[in-house]
Amino acid sequence: MGEALRCGGGVRFKSYGETPLIPVKSFAGKRVAIFGLGRSGLSAARALKAGGAEPLLWDDKPQSMLSASKEGFTIENLKVADWSEIDALMLSPGVPLTHPEPHWTVKAAQEANVPVIGDIELFARTLNALPEKQRPKTVAITGTNGKSTTTALIGHILKAAGRDAHIGGNIGIGVLDLPEMHAGTIYVIETSSYQLDLTQTFRPDVAVLMNFSPDHLDRHGDMDGYIKAKKRIFLNQTAHETAVIGTDDEWSQAVVTEMTAHHSVNLIPISSRRTLGRGVYALNGVIYDATTDRARQIIDLKTVRTLTGRHNWQNACAAYSACRALGLTVEVIVAGIRSFPGLDHRMQEIGRIKNVRFINDSKATNADAARQAMSSYDSFYWIAGGRAKAGGIEELKDLFPRVKHAYLIGEAAELFEKTIGTAATCTQSRLLFTAVAQAFAAAEKSGKEEVVLLSPACASQDQFTDFEARGDAFKEAVADIQRSLASA
16 A cells, blocks of 8 residues: 655655555456556556456566566557457556657557547546445646645645545556545545546546646647646536636636636635735735635745745645635644645755755756745755756746856756856766765855755656656765765
8 A cells, every 4th residue: 555654854655566446447348458557557457457357558668568467467569459449548648649749559549449548537437437425525736836745735634634535646656556435535636737638537526727837848739738738627627616726827827717707617716926806825925815705814834844935835825725625624724734744855855964954856847846946045056957848947047146056967967057157157967976975065165054956947867767766866865975974
């Protein structure tokens, strides 16, 4: 079984190592092709098999297929398969659906009129098949930035309130590896644009859209395609469900306007930048609830160490709104917010050596996310780089004067040095362990209180499997310094 764990002052997640706990019975007796045998692909295979389906597995990586065959799954070469005998294609979210072009399995499925779905859709169909009285509640969270912290915060508040809440999806535990459905359960699910692109019937009781900034445009074609994918979180909602939507960027504001005009859903706008006539907002860190006739002061977030910064104020507004929609009292929600331990790999202080604090912000996989951490410190030694996103770090130029020295890693090292130019001194460290050692050596020499900040503004896949592995490597590099000093 998987569970949320506290680690280094934060929440992290470990995966389930057992068979899935949510059997998918909607394809019982049918053949379902699965391409992509990462976490979500294997999880779906186990869930479908447990529900009576015949999963047919394939992957470009022989090692992945070998591992699947050892579990007793049928390995089927989908390139030569008879697609007329296949009832659905379960596509792992990392496999292109439309851009830069549809994957060959998608083309084969579409030619045979076979539906292409993902793990969130399998979850949704299982949920929708239950009688209303047995149906658990679902909160789904999406957005470019802040969705992981918001997901973890909602889950924490619910658990602290004694609710049977389970957290997963795009964060930590695959959605089909969560405990089996029953009345009274609340699923808190982080959903990516890739996952939402593969849904048709998903109808969360509370859907949260945090914000938009350009991201994953190679997979969605352009900003319109990216927004369209994210908006699918509201696709099937009715007046019985709630939509919580950020209003602090122009794209999200447009979604609020559209939802107000054309949808009957219960809409709660949120903001961390301005007063709202109706909604939930934070001014100078103080949350106000203006969903009724009169605005009510809720909590001063400046007193909550794990939710510092304007971006976390928006996260807290979203979590508060979602939990109110689920029926929790203000007092219970405030108590949950105050006890939140924070999220692993997101502005997480992992240790201090002499005069130097180390901040793990590996979750910052794009420039907008890195801005949130960089804005929180007047000066810092910056470790950045990896696999660059569209636009690189151009939009961070106003923050470069805060950088005492940049230590650049991965594929983007040379590109980032050119972008930074003369605004800050740079070293192309290339490797994370090297960057940490160099940053500590420079910071220690100053004799003043200093911060070494890992906030890469990049994807991690050039050197690591994911941002979590990158963050763990950062922690290990800091631990190595501590060990070497202790033995000196």
